[in-house]
Amino acid sequence: MKRSLLLYLLGIFFLGILTVMGTNSLREYAALSLLHDAVNESEGFRNQWLSEEVSQELDTFCGEQGxxxxxxxxxxMLDHRFDLTGVDLKDYGKEQYSDSLNRQWGRKPEALQALRESYEAIWDDLVYFPVPESTVNEEATxxxxxxWMFERTFGGKRGHEGTDVMAGINQRGYYPVVSMTDGVIENIGWLTKGGYRIGIRGPHGxxxxxxxxxxxxxxxxxGTQVRAGELIGYMGDTGYSEIEGTxxxxxxxxxxxIYIRTKDSPEMxxxxxxxxxxxESHKLSYAF
Structure with a gap:
């Protein structure tokens, strides 16, 4: 009886080990299957799908793990198929990160480097939310x-390639807008769709x-150099017209x-x- 129980417990133990090994192997296979030359042009990558938990824990984890x-x-993103819903960085250690990185680097280094450069371009220059917080008006939210990709019809049907930060006080020129990053002003002026716009190229591209x-x-x-947090303009309602100032x-x-350069696209x-x-947790404070 004792021998049977021991064999049963050993069987459960080894089954657990095999399950963990199998899960890790499946995760590794899934990550490698996603890693190809055009992965930074895929819908999964372009969605940048984090979670509330990851967005809140990102700085702490990166600081602690270096x-x-x-x-x-x-x-x-590779480990979780470009969707971090439900992922908790508190359960993710430096060793797990390093092991996964080394496996991916050893199999497909060029594809991994291209993906890495794309994430660095998007994330590593970020400093401030583009609209400061008011210190004098609690209604100025x-x-x-x-x-993302909601239908827009001005100028023909298209997907919405951005995010609209809406003003709690619907008054043009009231809210200051600051640069999220250091960078160089590459474009400025009037566009039919965008109205008065500024385009800034960050250090990572x-x-x-x-x-x-x-x-x-x-x-x-x-060509003007700007610093993260520098005032670049004021929120408005210009655009959707060929007539400047509409x-x-x-x-x-x-x-x-936000746009990046990829192998096949100068503006993805x-x-x-x-x-x-x-x-949102990196806002400057302005008196407005």
């Missing part, structure tokens, strides 16, 4: 939803697009777009929603 946001997300501004903070010639076609808001859009959710 890794960048871009490096961590490269590995995490902003809100945004995940409207991502292009940060701020549209529908009421006005610019000052004269910014192309306002009133929609409520006051800031359209945020990614979903800014979770980037902005992460930056």
């Amino acid at each position: 890794v960048s946001r871009g490096d961590l997300l490269t590995v995490l 902003v809100a945004f939803d995940n409207s 991502a292009y940060y697009y701020y549209a529908h501004l009421a006005e610019f903070a000052r004269d910014f010639p192309k 306002t009133g076609n929609f409520d006051v808001h800031l359209h945020v777009g 859009s990614v979903n800014p929603y979770w980037i902005l959710k992460y930056l």
Whole structure:
């Protein structure tokens, strides 16, 4: 009887080991199957699907483990098929991160490096949420939803390649807009869809697009260096017209777009929603 019980318990023990090994092998296989030359152009990558928990824990984990946001997300996203819903970084250690990185690097180094550079471009230059918090008016709030690829019809049917940060006070020119990153102003002026807009190229190569501004903070010639947190303009409702200065076609808001360069695309859009959710806890304070 005792011998049978011992054999039963040993069987359960080894079955548990095999289950863990099998789960790890399946996870590794899944990650490697996703890793190909155009992975940074896939819908999974472009969605940038984090979670509330990961966005809140990201800085703490990276600081404790000594890794960048871009490096961590490269590995995490591959391990979880580009969807971090339900992932808790408190259960994820440096050893697990290193093991996964080494496995992926050993199998497909070039594809992994391209993906890594894309995550670094998007995440490693981020410093501030683009709209500061008011210190004098508690009603001067902003809100945004995940409207990635929702239908838009002006100029023809298309997907919404950005996130709209909506003004709680619908008054053009009231809310200041700051640069989320250091960078260089690459484009500035009027666009039919975007109204008054500024495009800033970050140090790691991502292009940060701020549209529908009421006005610019000052004269910014192309090539001007800006710092993260620098005032670049004021939230407005300009655009949806070929006539420069047109306002009133929609409520006051800031359209945020983020683009990267890939092997086959000079301008690949990614979903800014979770980037902005992460930056919500990184707001400057302004008296407005």
